[in-house]
Amino acid sequence: MSGQKATKLRLGVNIDHVATIRNARGGDHPDPVRAAHAAAAAGADGITAHLREDRRHIRDEDIDKLMNEIGLPLNLEMAATAEMLEIALRHKPHACCIVPERREEVTTEGGLDAAGQHNHLAPYVAKLRDAGIRVSLFINSDMRQLEAAHSLGAPVVELHTGAYCDAVDAARRDEELARLTNAAREGAEQGLEIHAGHGLTFDNVSPIAALPQVAELNIGHFLIGEAIFGGLDSTIKRMRALMDKARAEASGKRIA
Numbered sequence: 188m189s190g191q192k193a194t195k196l197r198l199g200v201n202i203d204h205v206a207t208i209r210n211a212r213g214g215d216h217p218d219p220v221r222a223a224h225a226a227a228a229a230g231a232d233g234i235t236a237h238l239r240e241d242r243r244h245i246r247d248e249d250i251d252k253l254m255n256e257i258g259l260p261l262n263l264e265m266a267a268t269a270e271m272l273e274i275a276l277r278h279k280p281h282a283c284c285i286v287p288e289r290r291e292e293v294t295t296e297g298g299l300d301a302a303g304q305h306n307h308l309a310p311y312v313a314k315l316r317d318a319g320i321r322v323s324l325f326i327n328s329d330m331r332q333l334e335a336a337h338s339l340g341a342p343v344v345e346l347h348t349g350a351y352c353d354a355v356d357a358a359r360r361d362e363e364l365a366r367l368t369n370a371a372r373e374g375a376e377q378g379l380e381i382h383a384g385h386g387l388t389f390d391n392v393s394p395i396a397a398l399p400q401v402a403e404l405n406i407g408h409f410l411i412g413e414a415i416f417g418g419l420d421s422t423i424k425r426m427r428a429l430m431d432k433a434r435a436e437a438s439g440k441r442i443a
């Protein structure tokens with residue numbers, strides 16, 4: 188592809204929707220921290236959790252426990268608000284991914300407008316970085332947003348794969364994949380570490396995993412939903428195997 192050496196692709200397992208199910212009954216079960224332990228045992232490289240302003244799934248005490256009890260790096264997804272910054276600086280997770288957040292949305296529906304919100308985001312990126320936290324910005328595959336991330340000093344961008352995953356026909360999907368491919372290449376050339384996520388499933392993960400610049404995928408909803416049928420352990424292992432196969436094939440090392 189770009190001639191760049193392929194690296195091992197990391198899998199961050201997003202456990203938000205274990206908390207969604209728990210919260211539906213208001214009790215303690217199923218416990219997202221137990222899911223994080225299971226994800227670690229199944230080969231996840233990191234745990235991702237989004238502490239939303241409305242606490243609709245992950246709660247503050249989940250973050251306390253994930254920080255204290257899980258051996259894997261925690262990637263805290265957060266909106267750029269004073270409250271979330273205070274929580275992040277108190278916990279100092281391995282990573283923070285800054286995402287746009289609107290109360291009425293069902294999920295993170297689009298990327299962050301890093302270009303339009305440059306001045307708002309600058310102190311958040313700086314304070315998180317100064318605390319030794321790896322900062323990433325969740326953006327669409329758009330050159331303006333990549334340039335803004337670079338100029339803000341964020342070391343990582345996570346490319347929003349939602350439009351690619353939601354594409355209803357092959358032509359549209361190819362168009363979105365081309366956009367992601369160009370953004371991954373361009374971002375890496377600017378020195379950004381490239382992550383990707385949103386809407387990834389067994390059926391659509393391979394072309395994204397094959398992009399040589401992509402270092403990490405963060406996957407949640409599908410893994411938790413599919414675990415109802417196959418169990419969390421085998422679902423995560425199958426996703427991991429698909430990612431590794433796609434990456435190996437793309438770099439010419441076919442797995443027998």
Ligand code: PXP
Pocket residue numbers: 201203237264284286294295325345383384385386387405406407408409
């Ligand atoms: N990455 C980011 C930044 C997200 O906000 C989300 C959704 O919370 C994901 C990845 C995971 O998306 P999904 O749950 O669709 O796999």
